[in-house]
Amino acid sequence: MTPRRLLLTPEDKDAPARAGRLRGLGLGERPEPEFDAFADRLAAVAAVPYAMVNFVGEHRQFFAGLHQPGDRPLTAVLDREDGFREPVRHLGREYGFCPHVVVRRKALVLEDVQDYPRFAGNPAVDELGVRSYLGAPLVDSTGIALGTVCAVDLAPRPWGRAGLETIKALAAELTERIAQREYRV
Template sequence: MLSVPQPELVTPGEGDIHDQVARALADEAAERSRLFEELGLQLTPQRIFDDFAEDLGRGSGFLYAFVNLISPDGQHFAGLYQPPPGAGYPVMDRGMRLDHGWCPHVVHRRRSLPLHNVHAAPQFSGNPVVDAAGITSYYGAPLIHESGTCLGTVCIADPEPRQLSDSLKLRDQVAAQRDTVMRAITTGAHRR
């Protein structure tokens, strides 16, 4: 399992983008928690979300795909698709700190974040996930409930950069799967 750096190794600076994102996530935490309970969403792996992640990973050709629910305690990968152990790629845990990766930024922005090459955007290049897992490309879309509260994200990530010309297609593919996941959440399909 891939372990990202411990808290004492990665500490966001005063007023940096991670602090801004953390404050925004904290502002909505109570409503997000209430909705998780109301919708019956567990912050644990769920087969239906694993299936959605696998469909997205296979369909996009990305090594990693996630259905990621955000809580005050961190990111929770309710759905995860990744290479099997021993395939020569890092194996991800089922969660991550809020100051790791790009999903918290998607939740804060409330819109998709297409990063064909994270190194092309300095504010996203310096990230523990780049160092720990070698992730270079990321596409994420927010899971926004009809109340306006963002529950988390659907995203894909890969160690290989993508062509900028593929960004629209990949962004739309992630957004389409996000819509499918959101329908499953609002209709209670994850409870069956």
């Protein structure tokens, strides 16, 4: 018997359907002020330096909403020709924990990712310095998990039951906003 290799990026059989649904909703391709404001609010509520509204496609994840400190960006920052600096808002599916939340369709609380062998070797840990994560799926009316809302810190965090309930409530709120958008499209 050959030993099973630990799968760092989960198999995602729903990815093609999710990508089609995201395209139909016009989500996951561009930053949106509404989602940036939501990420700002999440960062304030969770008292974290990083928060995202993340849509997970077939090959990448896109932060349609992003809160990160200007002096310590989690994602790369590009210098534009007009002198402004703009964060890169996408990562491969192998980065981070949101792809796991989307596939599991359940919230994920990692107070210290180093405590979980499945997650400790993730590139987000080694390359970006992520140490704690709190995320919940955005499951739409068709039952598809479109992405996540998540809070991230570079230090371990005792999220506890209150953190879990907060992230789930915020995910439900944003899911409702996305449903309302669908009727306006």
